Amino acid sequence: MSLLQVDNLTKRFGGLLAVDSVSFAVPRGAVFGLIGPNGAGKTTVFNLITGNYESNSGSVSFDSRDITGRPTHWIVAAGIARTFQTIRLFANMSVVENVLAGCHCRMRSGPVASMLRLPRQHKEERQALAKSMAELEFVGLFDQAENLARNLSYGNQRLLEIGRALASDPQLIILDEPAGGMNELETAALVSLIARIQARGITVLLIEHDMSLVMKACEHLVVLEYGKKIAEGPPAEIKKNPLVIEAYLGSDDEDF
Ligand SMILES: Nc1ncnc2c1ncn2[C@@H]1O[C@H](COP(=O)(O)OP(=O)(O)OP(=O)(O)O)[C@@H](O)[C@H]1O
Numbered sequence: 001m002s003l004l005q006v007d008n009l010t011k012r013f014g015g016l017l018a019v020d021s022v023s024f025a026v027p028r029g030a031v032f033g034l035i036g037p038n039g040a041g042k043t044t045v046f047n048l049i050t051g052n053y054e055s056n057s058g059s060v061s062f063d064s065r066d067i068t069g070r071p072t073h074w075i076v077a078a079g080i081a082r083t084f085q086t087i088r089l090f091a092n093m094s095v096v097e098n099v100l101a102g103c104h105c106r107m108r109s110g111p112v113a114s115m116l117r118l119p120r121q122h123k124e125e126r127q128a129l130a131k132s133m134a135e136l137e138f139v140g141l142f143d144q145a146e147n148l149a150r151n152l153s154y155g156n157q158r159l160l161e162i163g164r165a166l167a168s169d170p171q172l173i174i175l176d177e178p179a180g181g182m183n184e185l186e187t188a189a190l191v192s193l194i195a196r197i198q199a200r201g202i203t204v205l206l207i208e209h210d211m212s213l214v215m216k217a218c219e220h221l222v223v224l225e226y227g228k229k230i231a232e233g234p235p236a237e238i239k240k241n242p243l244v245i246e247a248y249l250g251s252d253d254e255d256f
Pocket of ligand 1: 013016018036037038039040041042043044045085
């Protein structure tokens with residue numbers, strides 16, 4: 001049974017067909033990759049799934065519910081969390097405060113309880129802090145908790161984004177170029193982090209240009225070119241697919 005199902009999703013920007021009737025299904029518990037040359041429409045697909053963009057047609061269902069056109073906050077609460085290609089952290093807040101921000105969608109105390117600092121609010125705050133520290137430990141940033149986010153290395157900022165996404169207790173985590181700007185050692189550690197996320201029962205959907213990571217981390221790939229799906233299958237098959245090889249050779253993306 002799929003956790004996420006994308007059906008005939010289409011998005012136009014003026015005259016440009018950025019996503020052209022794309023369909024795929026992500027099985028629960030999988031590590032699933034979306035690849036393709038620059039400008040193929042990958043991030044746009046993510047933005048359509050997470051409610052950042054509205055589709056022109058097609059549908060997205062998650063956990064057997066139609067989530068097409070739902071606002072982002074609703075989609076996060078439903079169990080989808082994401083990271084961004086361009087890192088979006090609160091740069092002047094501490095590392096742990098950034099992760100706490102990810103916990104907020106799961107906190108139930110309303111504004112009145114917060115203002116009056118009722119016991120329930122206190123308890124929720126303590127739980128959120130413990131959860132945030134646990135996520136920092138999980139991604140390897142426990143010792144950096146009090147540092148400002150902007151002082152972290154680029155690779156560690158990417159890990160912090162993953163920690164913040166995990167803090168919302170997602171069923172599905174969507175990672176947009178998680179290895180972007182990482183060195184070889186950091187990328188190898190990321191492969192094992194993705195495996196540990198999967199071992200927690202969280203489904204992973206990722207876009208990545210680093211083919212060594214994609215080949216090691218993903219069980220299944222969907223390939224886009226000019227907004228269209230041109231291939232789908234296990235990495236070993238995709239690597240040999242003539243259509244995919246041609247798409248990459250014809251692009252300025254030499255990573256394949
Ligand atoms: N907000 C927007 N307004 C207009 N055009 C857009 C917008 N977002 C994306 N596009 C265009 O849609 C196409 C697909 O872009 P998208 O960012 O989804 O590709 P991508 O596969 O993620 O590329 P990359 O690997 O370079 O990040 C591109 O031609 C891009 O210029």
